[in-house]
Amino acid sequence: MRPPKKRSAFTLVELLVVIAIIGILVGLLLPAVQAAREAARRMQCSNNMKQLGLAMHNYHDVHLKFPPGGLDVGGYRIGWPARIFDFIEEGNRIDAMDGLSPNALVTMQPYRFTTAPHYGDNQIFTDPMPSFACPSSPLGGTAKAAGQIGSIDQGTLHYNANAGSVNYDMVNTSSSSQDYSTSGVIYPKSKVKFAHITDGTSSTILVGECSDRQGWTDSMLNSWGGILPWTWGYYSYSSGGFLQMDNKNLQYPINFEGTTSTNVTPYRSAHPGGAQFSLCDGSVRFLTETMDYVVLDAMATRARGEVVSFE
Secondary structure, eight states: OOOOOOOOOOOHHHHHHHHHHHHHHHHHHHHHHHHHHHHHHHHHHHHHHHHHHHHHHHHHHHHSSOOOSOOSOOSEEOOHHHHTGGGTTOHHHHHHHHHHSSSHHHHOOTTTOOSTTTOTTSHHHHSOOGGGSOTTOTTOSEEEEEETTEEEEEEBOOEEEEEEETTSSEEOOSSGGGOEEOSSSSOTTOOOOGGGOTTOGGGSEEEEEBOOOTTOOHHHHTSTTSOOBTTOOEEEOTTSOEEESSEEEEOSOTTOOSOOOGGGOOOBOSSTTEEEEEETTSOEEEEETTSOHHHHHHHTOSSSOOOOOOO
16 A cells, blocks of 8 residues: 655745735724724714713603703802713712712712812712713723812713804803803703704704814813813803803814813714714714704704704
8 A cells, every 4th residue: 555645734935825815804804893893882872872862851851841051059060960860870879979968969069179078089970970981982981080189080971961052142251261152952050941942852952972082282181171070060150151061062063173162162072074962852863074064053052943954
């Protein structure tokens, strides 16, 4: 019998060809994997905004109005995010806050102070809030706060309520940086009901995404106009002005890059090409950064009589 033939090994050329083919396949598949991951993150962000929209509706059902964007209470006060805790399965969190300081929404200032009755370093405030953070954001689930014992991280807020357009119904105060619009849905001292949204709930912004800061200048990154924790919603001045932390006036297009002031932080996201928005009917839309600014401005007002087309 003939002895079996020995199998020859791969030649160097063959081995290099195989490695090249594998490299090409990986290069082709990697973008697809990344795109699939971003699609999943964008869907989760959309679900977050859907929950916020439904929570706002439930709040309206109970209180017969949407939550306000600020009250005539001085200090670094908590805003609308905590007012909807009962409707996003975070009722225990608001109960714990009230346990530390009764009527916590107007007695606590956790963004600024760590002492009683504010307790800004308490786990209630330092834990991330998944419903308030976009999973695509490179900034993560926390943001810097200003505590008495140095800066601390607290749960971030990547979704700002729509206070209205700077082109309509502005309340002018002693300082332009404290001026605010009353043409939207959630703004200082607002008491907006569904009946007041005569432009149509399906074409009026309720909450918009602000989860990325790429392109912002250093002065914007380090100012109160940047991305902050949910623990500070507004600041009311005795002169009648407000700083709007969790609600904003519309002045710039989506994904605007540059320096702006506190009350007009633009909507922007880490999603390619635009940002997510929850509308007053509870639906969620992805609006592109190239959309006509006139249309975006119309969506920021509730009762101007504009006709909005998404075509």
